[in-house]
Amino acid sequence: MRTTTFDFSPLFRSSIGFDRMLNALEAATRIETIDNWPPYDIVKTGEDDYRITMAVAGFSLDELTITQEQNMLFVSGQKANGEEAQYLHRGLAGHSFDRRFELADHVRVVGANLANGLLTIDLKREVPEEMKPRRIEIATDLALPKAETRQIEADKQAA
Numbered sequence: 001m002r003t004t005t006f007d008f009s010p011l012f013r014s015s016i017g018f019d020r021m022l023n024a025l026e027a028a029t030r031i032e033t034i035d036n037w038p039p040y041d042i043v044k045t046g047e048d049d050y051r052i053t054m055a056v057a058g059f060s061l062d063e064l065t066i067t068q069e070q071n072m073l074f075v076s077g078q079k080a081n082g083e084e085a086q087y088l089h090r091g092l093a094g095h096s097f098d099r100r101f102e103l104a105d106h107v108r109v110v111g112a113n114l115a116n117g118l119l120t121i122d123l124k125r126e127v128p129e130e131m132k133p134r135r136i137e138i139a140t141d142l143a144l145p146k147a148e149t150r151q152i153e154a155d156k157q158a159a
Contacts, residue, residue, distance in 0.1 A: 057117035
């Protein structure tokens with residue numbers, strides 16, 4: 001259980017455009033989750049590639065659902081109601097689950113695979129071309145078209 005709290009108010013005062021990220025950080029520090037099942041790993045596999053691996057032993061392909069809505073990824077497992085057995089010991093968690101992951105802008109799911117009880121979800125960040133940094137050329141007086149150069153000279157003479 002977490003007992004440490006963080007005050008993000010100084011960051012809110014000095015950052016512009018990061019409010020969604022700061023709200024997510026603030027919410028993450030408030031959430032105390034007891035249910036950490038199913039266990040999962042998040043791995044960065046490349047500069048813009050990520051992989052989530054979840055241990056979902058006992059779940060079939062039909063019992064798992066992956067949904068992406070804007071910047072949220074939802075993974076759920078719904079166990080089919082089957083025959084109830086009388087357990088002497090139950091060490092394998094077989095209950096339904098809902099897990100959600102908040103995704104950064106421009107991150108999308110590119111594939112998912114279920115093998116050997118592990119659900120693997122591959123993600124890729126694809127920044128649109130118009131959002132990528134670009135170099136801006138700086139014009140000089142020499143680079144101005146002749147009509148603009150004439151207008152500048154006329155303005156200088158009028159002054």
